[in-house]
Amino acid sequence: MSDSEKLAAAFRDFKESFFYGDRSNLNFKWLAHLEDSQAADFFQDLLDGIGTALDDDDLQNVVDIVNRWQAEGYRIQRDFDYDSGPFVRLEKSLAEARLTLLTSSGHFVDGDDPKPFGVENMSQAEAERRVLEFLKEQPVLSQIPMDIPAQDLRVRHGGYDIHGALADPNTAFPLYRLQEIADQGVIGGLSPLAYSFVGACSQKRLLKKDGLDWVERIKTQQTDAILLVPV
Amino acid sequence: MSVGHVARMLEEAAIPTVIIAAAAFRTRMEMMSLPRVLLTPNPMGRPIGAPGDVKGQTGVILAALDLLEHATESGSIEVYPHAYRSGA
Numbered sequence: 001m002s003d004s005e006k007l008a009a010a011f012r013d014f015k016e017s018f019f020y021g022d023r024s025n026l027n028f029k030w031l032a033h034l035e036d037s038q039a040a041d042f043f044q045d046l047l048d049g050i051g052t053a054l055d056d057d058d059l060q061n062v063v064d065i066v067n068r069w070q071a072e073g074y075r076i077q078r079d080f081d082y083d084s085g086p087f088v089r090l091e092k093s094l095a096e097a098r099l100t101l102l103t104s105s106g107h108f109v110d111g112d113d114p115k116p117f118g119v120e121n122m123s124q125a126e127a128e129r130r131v132l133e134f135l136k137e138q139p140v141l142s143q144i145p146m147d148i149p150a151q152d153l154r155v156r157h158g159g160y161d162i163h164g165a166l167a168d169p170n171t172a173f174p175l176y177r178l179q180e181i182a183d184q185g186v187i188g189g190l191s192p193l194a195y196s197f198v199g200a201c202s203q204k205r206l207l208k209k210d211g212l213d214w215v216e217r218i219k220t221q222q223t224d225a226i227l228l229v230p231v
Numbered sequence: 232m233s234v235g236h237v238a239r240m241l242e243e244a245a246i247p248t249v250i251i252a253a254a255a256f257r258t259r260m261e262m263m264s265l266p267r268v269l270l271t272p273n274p275m276g277r278p279i280g281a282p283g284d285v286k287g288q289t290g291v292i293l294a295a296l297d298l299l300e301h302a303t304e305s306g307s308i309e310v311y312p313h314a315y316r317s318g319a
Contacts, residue, residue, distance in 0.1 A: 171288070
């Protein structure tokens with residue numbers, strides 16, 4: 001291997017180490033999906049942005065740089081390319097409609113741990129280490145009362161950085177914002193239960209069985225529409 | 232992808248849906264031919280908005296509800312116009 005090949009390999013290892021490697025960082029795991037030259041451009045853009053922010057104190061440009069390259073990291077998708085999709089109109093006005101919240105953020109109620117692989121109180125770190133196992137696992141839909149106190153809400157998900165969700169569940173599981181909107185009369189109401197699951201799961205099982213079962217469960221809530229949030 | 236599948240199954244069961252997703256997932260959302268999607272310029276894991284940004288989070292949800300009510304066909308994708316932590 002030539003020196004330039006060694007350098008390229010070292011950079012590739014560095015880039016890929018953010019994807020569940022020794023530099024694992026779920027905010028930046030998409031770096032592994034970028035071409036080497038793109039990853040190099042990202043770091044250059046990021047450092048330029050930080051340098052500018054040192055003087056103008058505006059971090060928005062840094063956020064924009066991260067978002068732009070993150071989108072690049074997720075540009076390629078090979079599976080689940082559908083030509084068309086189902087669509088039904090909302091039959092009522094919003095002010096009359098009852099909504100249900102469903103997210104893939106991995107929230108659950110304290111005392112109702114979905115116990116992945118039979119492990120109770122699994123740490124976030126273990127969930128991240130075992131993310132490839134989660135991707136083969138049957139998904140579990142947790143039900144969460146909409147009036148749950150924030151201190152009784154838990155979140156664990158090996159596929160994304162949960163720090164935002166820990167600081168404020170509304171970032172990914174917006175139950176309190178929805179309650180305020182319902183209280184203002186913008187929507188007719190909310191079903192008493194919201195739902196959440198770990199989106200990093202077996203897509204085959206979700207499609208063949210669990211998703212269909214979930215639809216039947218959700219129907220019992222007599223809801224008019226569902227607000228869905230992926231992470 | 233998981234949420235996209237659930238949205239398609241719900242619509243097939245005649246329950247309308249709207250998805251709020253980080254704009255990074257635009258390609259995924261487009262390829263899955265989903266009913267209604269609001270894309271937000273927010274980092275992954277914080278699709279509704281930054282922690283504590285009540286105004287921003289509320290604005291995102293209201294935009295999604297507007298899309299829920301007014302979209303007329305599958306594949307309706309809109310982009311939320313206000314930046315992360317913009318205060319709008």
